[in-house]
Every structure is written in structure tokens, then in C-alpha cells.
Amino acid sequence: MSNILVIAEHDTGTLNPSVAKTVACAASIQDAKITIAVFVNGDDSIALQAAKLNAVDNVLQINNAANEHALAAVIAPQVASIASRYSHVFGPSTTFGKDLMPRIAALLNVNQISDVMEAIDSHKFRRPIYAGNAILTVEAQPDSIVIATVRTASYQAVDSDNTAPVEVQSSDADIPSHTRFVELKAGKSDRPDLQSASKVVSGGRALASAENFDIIYSLADTMGAGVGASRAAVDAGYVPNEMQVGQTGKIIAPDLYVAIGISGAIQHLTGIKDAGTIVAINKDEEAPIFEVADIGLVGDLFKIVPELEQALK
Amino acid sequence: MLEIDKLEKILVGLKRVVDYNVRVRVKADASGVETDGVKMSINPFDEIALEEALRIKERGEADEVVVVSMGRTECQQQLRTGLAMGADRAILVESDDEIDSLTGAKILLALVEREHPGLVILGKQAIDNDNNQTGQMLAALWDRPQATFASELTISGDSATVTREVDVGLETIEIDLPAVVTADLRLNEPRYVKLPDIMKAKKKPLDIVPLADLSVAPAPRLTSVEYTAPEQRQKGVIVDDVAGLVAALKEKGLA
Ligand SMILES: Cc1cc2nc3c(=O)[nH]c(=O)nc-3n(C[C@H](O)[C@H](O)[C@H](O)COP(=O)(O)OP(=O)(O)OC[C@H]3O[C@@H](n4cnc5c(N)ncnc54)[C@H](O)[C@@H]3O)c2cc1C
Numbered sequence: 001m002s003n004i005l006v007i008a009e010h011d012t013g014t015l016n017p018s019v020a021k022t023v024a025c026a027a028s029i030q031d032a033k034i035t036i037a038v039f040v041n042g043d044d045s046i047a048l049q050a051a052k053l054n055a056v057d058n059v060l061q062i063n064n065a066a067n068e069h070a071l072a073a074v075i076a077p078q079v080a081s082i083a084s085r086y087s088h089v090f091g092p093s094t095t096f097g098k099d100l101m102p103r104i105a106a107l108l109n110v111n112q113i114s115d116v117m118e119a120i121d122s123h124k125f126r127r128p129i130y131a132g133n134a135i136l137t138v139e140a141q142p143d144s145i146v147i148a149t150v151r152t153a154s155y156q157a158v159d160s161d162n163t164a165p166v167e168v169q170s171s172d173a174d175i176p177s178h179t180r181f182v183e184l185k186a187g188k189s190d191r192p193d194l195q196s197a198s199k200v201v202s203g204g205r206a207l208a209s210a211e212n213f214d215i216i217y218s219l220a221d222t223m224g225a226g227v228g229a230s231r232a233a234v235d236a237g238y239v240p241n242e243m244q245v246g247q248t249g250k251i252i253a254p255d256l257y258v259a260i261g262i263s264g265a266i267q268h269l270t271g272i273k274d275a276g277t278i279v280a281i282n283k284d285e286e287a288p289i290f291e292v293a294d295i296g297l298v299g300d301l302f303k304i305v306p307e308l309e310q311a312l313k
Numbered sequence: 314m315l316e317i318d319k320l321e322k323i324l325v326g327l328k329r330v331v332d333y334n335v336r337v338r339v340k341a342d343a344s345g346v347e348t349d350g351v352k353m354s355i356n357p358f359d360e361i362a363l364e365e366a367l368r369i370k371e372r373g374e375a376d377e378v379v380v381v382s383m384g385r386t387e388c389q390q391q392l393r394t395g396l397a398m399g400a401d402r403a404i405l406v407e408s409d410d411e412i413d414s415l416t417g418a419k420i421l422l423a424l425v426e427r428e429h430p431g432l433v434i435l436g437k438q439a440i441d442n443d444n445n446q447t448g449q450m451l452a453a454l455w456d457r458p459q460a461t462f463a464s465e466l467t468i469s470g471d472s473a474t475v476t477r478e479v480d481v482g483l484e485t486i487e488i489d490l491p492a493v494v495t496a497d498l499r500l501n502e503p504r505y506v507k508l509p510d511i512m513k514a515k516k517k518p519l520d521i522v523p524l525a526d527l528s529v530a531p532a533p534r535l536t537s538v539e540y541t542a543p544e545q546r547q548k549g550v551i552v553d554d555v556a557g558l559v560a561a562l563k564e565k566g567l568a
Binding site: 011072073076094095096101102104105106110111112114115124128129130132133134137139141176178179181183184185187195199231235242247248255266267273277278279285291292295296297298304312 | 331333336337338339346413414415418437438440441442443444445446447448449450451452453454456457458459460461462464474477478479480481482483484485486487488489492497498499532533534535536537538539540541542543546547548549550551552554555556557558559561562565567568
């Protein structure tokens, strides 16, 4: 049997949607007993949300004043101190999990399996490498604990009609004070969240300015879509960093992805490999994005996008 | 700033990887990816890490920048490039075996114990295995702070303020030094190497340390079972105009 500990990501009182996908990966392993660990400073509401996730056997709420902010240096020793009870520790492959999980792995003297896209069995996994240009099957030693991050775009969230028991503890792990939270500047948006939206419209360097990017927002609003961008659009300051899609941005799997004025570099494509339908609008018919697009339209985006918005209204 | 606050040394990791412009292919026997005759470069994130270290030194906030690589003798090429960019000296920890993330972190820790840097800057991930682990692991083993995915770094005395690119936006943390920082894409834009600098770099010291000399404790390894090509998406249709696009979307139930 596998005893799997899933580390919960949460912010401002809400369980992150990536947790339900991480649980789905854990549940795909035969005979898995799944525990969610919630590190908080006394807030009971996160554990209650976690307890609703199907396939979860129990929830561990670990209280500590230092857990006010999710700092890897603070959480890792608390996880390491309870890890011996588990055969696996999983976290989402979000910036939270990517920051935290390797710190836990090192404390436990094992290598981490990053970005699991498929669990073949309890110790054998498939994961993308080289920006998704190759898939590696990797196997952990049978007697060692498995530490992994889960590529959330590869999994469907489990449903939430469970009532798993919650156990509340406080941590006696040695917690360092060398790392201190200062502030979080979160982009505010009423649009669907990029990582869970069923439709996403993205703009690239071709937009040429932050003002011009308004036509992307406007089209997205008409379609009820989330908004993304290429690295070039972020680097140029047209949009904030949290909108970047790709190898080093967000890996997403919407039903519909519309790439506008984006050339289709491999680092961008790796972020949209699992999209249902890809639409490309680009004036260069040779652009590599057309190699992967299900529907392509060659032409000037400044003419096409307003026309498309009108047609969809 | 008081002289006493200056960092003596910054350690930067440079990994030799397949250049980011190369379209990587899996070998027919599933044993790895094709690297014969393929262009190799410094991992782009590590180049950003080095650029940041050089800027800190050029602002007068550090005395020395040391670049480190781990692996085969060919890694000297990437170290020479690092020296040409402006690093003061280089260390190659030589090994013919593949070095996994945890072993890499242990090797870096051994060098940290020798060199006592005030700061270690690494790339946030290597674009070959895309692991995104080594910096965090080094920080854990060293029992020091980590600031991953950095897009801004300010040193002030014995602490640093780091802005990190996270999923919801930008997080700022304060860390005591020494610490490990991992570089994200927007930390800076690395400089180009000029020809005279390449000539000068040939005279800079490059130490070669056999891995066996560092007495790094082994850890359970992960076995690479097989490498396969990803499922390819098929090329679709090209429509003539917006009406054609809308019709195609409607057909798929997407409009
Ligand atoms: C280590 C590393 C990591 C990276 N990670 C990422 C990542 O996570 N995400 C990412 O996106 N990139 C990433 N990149 C960058 C990537 O390689 C490309 O540089 C980037 O994706 C290009 O963005 P773009 O397509 O917007 O710009 P360009 O490549 O410049 O393409 C612009 C496109 O717009 C078209 N165009 C121009 N004008 C018009 C018009 N009027 N109408 C219609 N079309 C027009 C052009 O034909 C062109 O195809 C990474 C690079 C490196 C080295």
C-alpha cells in the first residue's frame, strides 16, 4: 500500500485548485491512502475545504504562527519531521510546490521527481523534459520515499463531495527565522483564472504595446476567456509576469487556446500541448504555431481581432 | 555602505546543456536524447545568474565572482565563456557520470564549505531535465535561506531583498546572508561576450577538482528507464477569413 502525503497550497483562505489535481495523481496509484497536510496559523477553513476532496482519507492541519506565509524554509522542516510515516510526498508543480518540494527532498536525502504527468505504478513515473520535447520514464528505488511534484495540466481535479476526518496538531519542528515575508503583489482580475479557464486568448510580441493589448482583453471578455501571453509580451512590459504561458510560465490545458501574434517557439508550445483546440492568428504563414494549430488564420491581427469579436458578439 | 558589509565572494553555477534553439530528438533506442554534434551552451538561466553576480560586483557590493560547473571535461568551454563574461575564476568538478540534482547540491555544498561565499546564485532550472531542484536542495543542506525565481535582487549588508515571480504575481521576501538565490528570466539581460574578453579569459584560473576528492555522500538514485518522443499535435486546417474561423469554432462547439 502507498501512504501518500499531499501538501496543500492555499492563499487568503482558499485551497488552491492545484490540490484537487495533485490528489487525482495520488489517487491514480493503486491502494493509495491519501492524507492532505495543511500548514496554517490557526485558520480551520482550509482543512475543511481539503476534507471535501474525493479520494482523500484524512486531513492533517498543522498549526504554527510561522505558517502565516507559505515560505519553503518554514514549511519544509515541518514536512520532513512527519515524512517517515509516508511512502510518498506530493505537491503541485506550481511556483509554491516547485519552491518547497525540493527543499523537503534534500532534507530526506532523495532526488525529486518533477512534473509527474503519469504514474505508471507507485515508483515509476512519466515526466516531460527538454521543454516537453522528450518524455522520460523514471523509477525511484523501491525502498526510498518518493518526493514528487505533479504537472497539474495532466490531471482532472477530483470532485468535492467527501467528508474526510480532520486532525489538528501543532508542529514542534525547528523553524528558522532567516527568511521573512515582505509583501505579495497579486494581479487583480475579474477574468477567468488562466490556469483553470476553459478558454484562453493569448497575445504576443506583435501587439507592440500595452495599449494595443486591450483588443486581446476585449476579445477574451466577449468569449468569457482567460488571458495569457508569450514571454516576449511579458518581457516588453505589455502585461504582467503571471500571464506568461510556457516552459517557464504556466502550463495550461484549456478546451480552446487562441494564440494571437505569437510565433510558436518551443518554449511557448510546451505550455499549451494539452489544449483541446488551438487557434492561431498570425500574419506569417510560415510561423511554427501553424504546425500545431487546429485552426489557422493568416493575416493582420489588428484587422482580424476586432472583426472576430464582432462576429462572436 | 560600510566596507565590512561587502560580500567577499559570490558563487555561480553554470550547467552545460543543449542550446535552447536546438530541436531535441530522442534516440531510436530510447536510451536518451541525441547530443552528438549538437550545439551546447550555458543553461540560459545560469547565464542570467552570472550576469546578476557580475552586476553586484560592478556596483562594488562584492569582491569576487567564482563560476562552478560539474560534469565532463567539456564543461570547461562553458566556464571559459563565464570567465569571458567577467567571472574572476572557475572551478570544474569533473565526473564522467551524470550528476543528479541532489548530488549536484551536495557538490555545491562541499564547494561552499571550501569557499565560504556570501551568496550563491543559480539558474531556477536547467533546460535539459527541467528539474528545478538544485538551488532549493543546496539551501536545505546548507540550512540557509532560498529565494527562488528571482526577478529582482537587492543586497543590503548582511541581508538581501528578493522579488520572486510566483503564479499570482510578485512576492517579495527578505533573507539573511549567506543564502541561495535562483534566477528567473526577467532578473536581467545577460551581456554579450566580446572577443578581447575571450582572449583575457584564457589567462584566468580554472581549477579542475575530481569529484572523488570532495567525498560527497551518495544518495538513492532515480533510474532513467526510457526516453520517448512526445505525442505530436497534428497540423489542422487553414481558414480564409473570420467567417471561416467562426464556422470552424461552431463546428467544434467552441463558439
Ligand atoms: C530559457 C527560455 C525560456 C523561455 N520560456 C518561455 C515561456 O515560458 N513562454 C514563452 O512564450 N516564451 C518563452 N521563451 C521565449 C521564446 O523562445 C520566444 O522568444 C517567445 O515565445 C516569442 O514570443 P512571441 O511569439 O510573442 O514573439 P515573436 O517570436 O517575435 O513572434 C511574434 C509573431 O507575431 C507575428 N506578427 C507580427 N505582427 C503581426 C500582425 N500585425 N498580425 C499578426 N501576426 C503578427 C509574427 O509573424 C510572429 O510570428 C523562453 C526562452 C528561453 C531561452
